[in-house]
Amino acid sequence: MKKRLLLPPQSPEHPERLKPYPVKLMQHQEQTAPELAHKINHIIANSRATALMLQEIAELVGLAANVDCCCLVTVTNDESTEPTTASWCSDEYLGIPLPHEMFSMERFLMELLVLQCAAEPRSIDEISVIRESLAIGCQNLPLPVKAVLAIPTQFGGINNGVISLIKFQPYDWHESEKQILKTIESSCAIAFSQVTQAQLIASQQQYLQKSNQHQSLIRQLTVLSRSNLELNQMLQLAIASTAESLQADRGLLILLKYTDPLFRTPARRQIPQAKADVVGEWRREKTNSSDISSESFFLADCGLCQRVFVEPGRPVIINDYTHLQDTSTVAPLFSITQLPAVLLMPLENQGKILGFLVLQQSVARNWQTAELNLVEMVCAQVSNAIIQSKTLRQVQTLVDERTAKLQSSLELQNRLRERTKQYVEQLRELNQFKDEFISNISDRLRHPLTNMRMSIKNLRLPGITPERQGRYLDILENECTKEINLINDLLMLQKLESEQEPPRFETIDLNTRIKEISNSLAPRLESKGLTINLDITNEPLKLQTELESVDRILQELLNNAHTYSERDTIIHLHTSHQVNQLVDQVMIKVTNTGRGISEEEATYIFDRFRRGRGGRWTPGTGLGLALVKSLVQHLNGAIAVESTPIPNSQLSEICFTLTLPQFSDESKPYSESD
Structure with missing residues (x-):
């Protein structure tokens, strides 16, 4: 797509501005040109690769060179990619209306061939590039072009753009201006390359998006063909997917039922006797009209469908129904007056036409070859x-x-x-x-x-x-x-x-019991460099349970953490209260750092005499966790273990989560019947 940022005329004519230019040389050109190139590089690095970036560069170069206009035009050898143009004009020429008699571009370009268009003589190819860029970039300038200094840019040894300095009055270019173009040529070449690449990428992305839609359609149809759906359901989904993917206004799937069972491969131009049934329909705009998927018509009554047999092997493409010789022979269900553009592709297998796939549009549409090939593939599927x-x-x-x-x-x-x-x-x-x-x-x-x-x-x-x-x-x-x-x-x-015996419930303060047990185990833990971090509240956490069982559970979990913890690590113990399905629960988490537990080990870690691979050489009976699980079940609770690997380490965090009902059935503060 061609992008042009040109300055249109806006104000009355100012004849005094058309006087010959005095010679104005820029001060400190030797220092300005490198600084200008540096500013252009800064724009390239901090702007998106669009025509707006070229517009900034054109303004920067035009002001630095003290010209009336600066024009930047990209050059590409790809015919599918149009050049991008950015022009800047001095403020004193903004608003000047276009003259009635604009300059002749051909005459000006012929004169340009004998001028010094750049700092050094140019080859025929480079002059051709300059001519084409001027023809594109100068066509909407506010005044006739009288003097041009242009230089083509190269990226990777290939011309990719042209920088043009323009005066609206006769002017003799100086070495300082030529030096500016030489200095910024490489930077502008990078900018042209980025804009061209961005344009190419956008075009390729659009093409890929369309290709992905088509590939997705084929994959959907392949999955449908292998599914267990009924034939009519599969056909309905197939026509809906096809019509929606190709952005048609309406899609129809029609199957033929031949009344002559001996009819196989008809002679050329022979119209068989058959009944056409609509088995699938899709519309872009939902209407209140009745479903026509059950409608039928005879093939002899539809001249549109007969064309498939008159010209076998070719789809029927009609841009407007008026092209038909006799529209009265078109079946009414096609609604040909509302949807005059039709693509009718035969469903064919081994020379026999099974039916038709029809796509209709309310406006004329030029079907691309890739789209026709896609529809043909869909018909084959x-x-x-x-x-x-x-x-x-x-x-x-x-x-x-x-x-x-x-x-x-x-x-x-x-x-x-x-x-x-x-x-x-x-x-x-x-x-x-x-x-x-x-x-x-x-x-x-x-x-x-x-x-x-x-x-x-x-x-x-x-x-x-x-x-x-x-x-x-x-x-x-x-x-x-x-x-x-x-x-x-x-x-x-x-x-x-x-x-044999039910639990003997009594009310205890869980946080107090945890403090007492952790204090009793502290000397043993210190011998291994372990410490306990208690994450419990100062307020009492009441628990209706069996004290002896809870103490044994906590002791075994802390003993297990002591046995399998890495030296000089911290054992975390956390308590909390939660309500699950109107039941008050107490959750206790004991977390230590050590060798991880695999999923296989987690399945039997609570079994008696079953120990993980890493614990076989550690002293122990293998009954601790089995006893914990039995005690937890005895108290109507649940326990689980989770092993989470620590990033960039061979160790893991092993967390045992114990959940106990806060109150027994006989002593809970409320019930569902309250």
């Missing part, structure tokens, strides 16, 4: 879909009975195979679990017994000192405690799973 649908209906009846029997047999085999596969997988998991259980429980039982046995042997040694004797007794006591705790944990798990 629709034709294939129609044939496939008819073939499937015919074959389906023959296949249904055999398929039903075969399907029954296959379903039985699949069920047996799937069940066998599940049994094998369960056996494999049970076997693996058994091995892990035996290995873990054996280690947990053997290790303390071994230590106790060694301590007993050492106690029997003669001459053992009281100090060593006390140390061995401490070992015996600690290892016995471990064994007792392991057995107690197993018994507690068994007791919780049997659900």
Whole structure:
């Protein structure tokens, strides 16, 4: 698209301004030219690549060169891209009306050939470029051009624009003005290149957008042809997508039903006997008219449709219905008077015409080759879909009975195979679990017994000192405690799973219990460089629950955080209150920093004797989290774990979220019946 920013005449004529120019040389030209180039570069760097950028440069150059007009014109070898022009005129010539007799461009250009149009002689190609740019840029100037100093710019060795300095009176150009053009030539070449590239990119984007719309249409039709939609539904969606994508005013999809079943490939120009049914319609403007998708007409009554058989293999394109020899033979449903422009493309398969795809416009439209090719591809897709649908209906009846029997047999085999596969997988998991259980429980039982046995042997040694004797007794006591705790944990798990006793509820201050437990564990945590950050309120957080179970849950979660936390990190403990489905709940979050938990490990991390890969070499029974889960279920709560990787680190944040009802069913402050 051609862009011109020219200054139109606005005010009465000023004859005194047409006097010959005095010779005015710019002061400090040697310093002004580089500064001018620098200012142009600044404009290029801070402006968008549009004609407005060229307008700023034209004004800047015109003022610096002290000329009447400065004209910038882009040059391109691409015929699809028109030149962009920007002109600036001095304020004293604004408003001067155009003379009745403008200068002859051809005569002026012939005179220009013998003038010094630039700082040095130019080749024939460069003079041609200057001539074309002047013909474009000077056609709307307010006064006849009397003197021009022009220079072509080059980018990448190719002419891409022309800079013209213009005087409206005879004038002899000086070396200073020529030096200005030489200095700014490279900067203006960059500006011309950016404007041309921006124009080219905009054109390509428009082309790509249209191509993407067409490709999207083909993809939609391909998906439709493979979908399980009924044929009529698929055809309706196909004509709607096609007409909307090609911006038609109306789209019709018509199928033919031949009354002569022997009719296959008719002789040339033979019109068969057939009935046409409208199976799909789309309109750009929704109207109150009744649906015509059920209307029909005979092919013999529509001369428009007969043209497909008269000229087979070619679409029917009519810009105006008056071009038809006899419009009375057009079927009324085409509304030819309101939509006179018609594109009718046959739906053809193996020489047989199945129907027509019709696109109509209220105004004349020149269909591009790419659009016609697209419609032809759509017709091919629709034709294939129609044939496939008819073939499937015919074959389906023959296949249904055999398929039903075969399907029954296959379903039985699949069920047996799937069940066998599940049994094998369960056996494999049970076997693996058994091995892990035996290995873990054996280690947990053997290790303390071994230590106790060694301590007993050492106690029997003669001459053992009281100090060593006390140390061995401490070992015996600690290892016995471990064994007792392991057995107690197993018994507690068994007791919780049997659900023999309901919870013994009492009201506690959760925040107080958390402070007490964290203080008791502080020395143990400090040995590993760990600290606890409590995010709890100073106000009491009342909780109706079983105190012993809550204490054990908090202890196990903090013990787990201590065991698997990275050294010198912080354990965060947060409490909050929430209402979920009219039920008051207390949420407790324990977050530590350590090795991440995979999705696979998270599925069994609360199982007894199941430990993550990273914890297999860490001392422990593998019962802590299993006990936590059983206690949480005992209190009608829920627990979950989430592992979030820390960016640029091999560690993760592991968060255990515990949710407990704030009040028991017997003691909650309100109910749904209140």
